[in-house]
Structures are given as structure tokens and as C-alpha cells.
Amino acid sequence: QVQLQESGPGVVKPSETLSLTCSISGGSISSHYWSWLRQSPGRGLEWIGYVYKSGGTSDNPSLNGRVTISIDTSKSQVSLKLRSVTAADTAIYYCARHLGSGWYAPFGLWGQGTMVTVSS
């Protein structure tokens, strides 16, 4: 059974870079799109971006180009970097596997999420 596990620092200082890793176990990282999402009381559920096995990515314009998402198929990991963080980036961060590889695919499987607080 495929499992996703997010990991990374729980606290990040303002203006620094938030770095998270999603480790995938029990299944192949290939043939799927992988997304990062976040959830906060003020912003609700927000899609951050996705990556595919080829390394192709897309991210949410609302994040103003601060996002880098990458994939390491040899380690079965997907990574997120969010630069120049502010308190507004405080949220629970999730990685998710798309259901299938089509353009319209929903988020079929989610990790448990990891809380990140931006604070000095």
C-alpha cells in the first residue's frame, strides 16, 4: 500500500527558505503527478504546485515565483522549497499523489501533513 510521509523543519525564520521532503513508499514514484498543497485557517486549502517524473513542474502564480518542486526517482522523494517566507506561509503542508496521469486528475492519496510555522 502506497504511503506518503512529509518531513522537514517545524519552524522557519521569516525571509528564509522552507524546505520539505515527501518520501513515497510501497509504490512507484513514476507514472504519477505529485503535488504539494497547504492548509491554514486564513487561506483554506491551497494548491502549491506539482512535479512529474520527467521533472516538469507547475506552480501557483499566487506564490509569486517563490516555489521550486523537484523529484528524485532514485530516492522515491519529492521536494518543496518555498523562498522568502513570511508569517502568511504558516500552514500544514501536504504532499499528494494525483489519481492517474491525466490533466483532470484529482488528488487521490495524501500524506499526513506536516505543520510549518514561520517565526523568528
Added chain:
Amino acid sequence: DIQMTQSPSSLSASVGDRVTITCRPSQSISTYLNWYQQRPGKAPKLLIFAASNLQSGVPSRISGSGSETNFTLTINSLQPEDFATYFCQQSFDYPRTFGQGTKLEMK
């Protein structure tokens, strides 16, 4: 971006009741609408995809319908485990967007 509006934002019901939640996108999205359930402290879980397709393992008392700009999630014969928050999400275009959620509480 496509704005997703859910109603109601909260709902009180009893075990055995039938409830309906509505989701209205700001533009037509054909049937590219998904529903998720989130229990406290847990990640969202996919229930329905493409408006009316039940995800594997989801009980058949849960159903979805609609198209274009009007969608509904219906739960028949509410069970204790159904009391949670429900979100709609469009997969018609990027950036993907979600509704604000409907909290289903026990009366």
C-alpha cells in the same frame, strides 16, 4: 483563478439523516469536480471524482452529481464517521482551487 463557493458553511444533522452540500464554481468546469472529506487532525481524503465517480472504498451512501456550475454531494443515512468537513475542488484548470469547506456536525 476559478473561485469555488460551497454552501452551507456548516450543517447540523443526526445519524440516519440525509444531507446535501452544494458547490458552485465561478465558471463552467464541465464535470471536473472532486469532493474530499477531512476528519479532525487528518489529511483530506478523496470521496468523489469527476462529479459523480465514487473513489474505491468509499461507501455507496455517498454520491455526487452536477455539471458546469452547480454540483452537489449527498450523504444518505448519515453514520457517526461521516461527521467531518467536506471540500469541493475543481480540476478543470490550474491553479487547482478548493471550496472553503462545509463542517457537518452532529445535532
